[in-house]
Amino acid sequence: MQSVRGHAWILVATIMLSLVAVCNFAAEVKVPTMEALPDEYEKRLENRNDVFMALKSELSRESLFSVIDGLNRWEPKSKITVAFDEGEAEFHKKIESVAKIWQTAANVELDFVNPKTKKYRRWSKTDKNYSADVRITLRSGANWSLIGKLSSDKEMAGPGEASMGLDAFDLVLPQDWESTVLHEFGHVLGFDHEHKNTNASCETEFRWEDDENGKGIYSRLGAPGGWSKVKIDDNLRKIKNPRGFIISPHDPNSIMNYAMYPWMFKKAEKSPCYVLRGNKLSDGDRKGAADAYPTNQHQINQLRNQRLSNLSSLMKMSGMSEELKIFYAKQQKTLQIEQPNEQLATPP
Numbered sequence: 001m002q003s004v005r006g007h008a009w010i011l012v013a014t015i016m017l018s019l020v021a022v023c024n025f026a027a028e029v030k031v032p033t034m035e036a037l038p039d040e041y042e043k044r045l046e047n048r049n050d051v052f053m054a055l056k057s058e059l060s061r062e063s064l065f066s067v068i069d070g071l072n073r074w075e076p077k078s079k080i081t082v083a084f085d086e087g088e089a090e091f092h093k094k095i096e097s098v099a100k101i102w103q104t105a106a107n108v109e110l111d112f113v114n115p116k117t118k119k120y121r122r123w124s125k126t127d128k129n130y131s132a133d134v135r136i137t138l139r140s141g142a143n144w145s146l147i148g149k150l151s152s153d154k155e156m157a158g159p160g161e162a163s164m165g166l167d168a169f170d171l172v173l174p175q176d177w178e179s180t181v182l183h184e185f186g187h188v189l190g191f192d193h194e195h196k197n198t199n200a201s202c203e204t205e206f207r208w209e210d211d212e213n214g215k216g217i218y219s220r221l222g223a224p225g226g227w228s229k230v231k232i233d234d235n236l237r238k239i240k241n242p243r244g245f246i247i248s249p250h251d252p253n254s255i256m257n258y259a260m261y262p263w264m265f266k267k268a269e270k271s272p273c274y275v276l277r278g279n280k281l282s283d284g285d286r287k288g289a290a291d292a293y294p295t296n297q298h299q300i301n302q303l304r305n306q307r308l309s310n311l312s313s314l315m316k317m318s319g320m321s322e323e324l325k326i327f328y329a330k331q332q333k334t335l336q337i338e339q340p341n342e343q344l345a346t347p348p
């Protein structure tokens with residue numbers, strides 16, 4: 001069951017528009033959340049997608065998607081640093097403890113504490129350099145996350161910009177906060193949404209148009225002030241070109257499921273795509289994380305060699321911005337420095 005794991009994580013936008021309602025009483029009311037990238041980030045991703053679609057003519061599709069995979073998944077054993085813009089240590093510790101559950105499946109380290117100050121990392125809008133790979137804002141009015149390394153890709157999110165939103169979690173922790181934190185950190189590791197899995201039937205399950213039961217998805221999500229048709233399609237329809245993705249069977253237990261409303265489905269609650277997301281990683285999530293971030297050195301070497309090869313192909317192509325070229329060249333250099341010569345050889 002795991003989510004759609006990708007060799008094309010870069011192409012995939014996601015994020016959450018949190019519809020958490022807070023009533024006048026102490027207890028919060030949980031409302032299903034619909035995720036979508038903030039508009040400015042969505043636009044940047046669309047621009048990026050255009051660049052890659054143009055490059056496609058110069059690379060085989062397989063190569064293209066492998067390249068994309070290589071560029072957005074972190075290296076196994078990576079230390080991924082995380083910073084907050086607001087909140088107190090006690091709150092940060094809660095988020096850290098849940099996010100780190102991913103470490104029990106993936107060979108990465110999510111690092112929240114500045115080793116010098118021994119305090120939780122902070123970032124601010126005035127930062128000129130990245131304070132952390134993942135920059136959480138508690139004030140963006142939504143829950144969302146950029147996917148994988150996009151968080152420190154200057155064209156996607158600069159040092160003074162968030163790469164994840166957890167809306168006012170420090171003020172009122174929603175009932176499903178653990179589920180949301182795990183979900184967003186799944187995006188950090190490169191996971192996409194389960195309903196976009198090409199093995200799922202969600203696209204045919206959705207009530208796209210108005211019918212006898214009332215307004216459909218386009219009318220309701222696309223109401224004034226809401227999502228554009230492109231945004232709705234990007235967020236809800238299947239991955240457009242699944243070649244190069246590693247896609248497992250539809251996993252209704254994956255933490256990467258999107259919490260959706262019954263009205264969105266022709267069969268309402270009876271739809272197989274209507275799932276109430278739990279608050280733990282499914283077996284499939286764990287398997288996906290272990291495959292993408294293995295502990296076995298042979299597998300690590302394979303992933304590294306594949307990435308170096310793809311970066312090398314990518315650097316020969318035209319059409320990329322200088323900024324993006326620098327971003328990829330830096331990755332290439334780091335990998336070459338870190339990689340002992342014998343690991344460059346194709347493993348037996």
Ligand SMILES: [Zn+2]
Nearest residue numbers: 014015035193
């Ligand atoms: Zn999501």
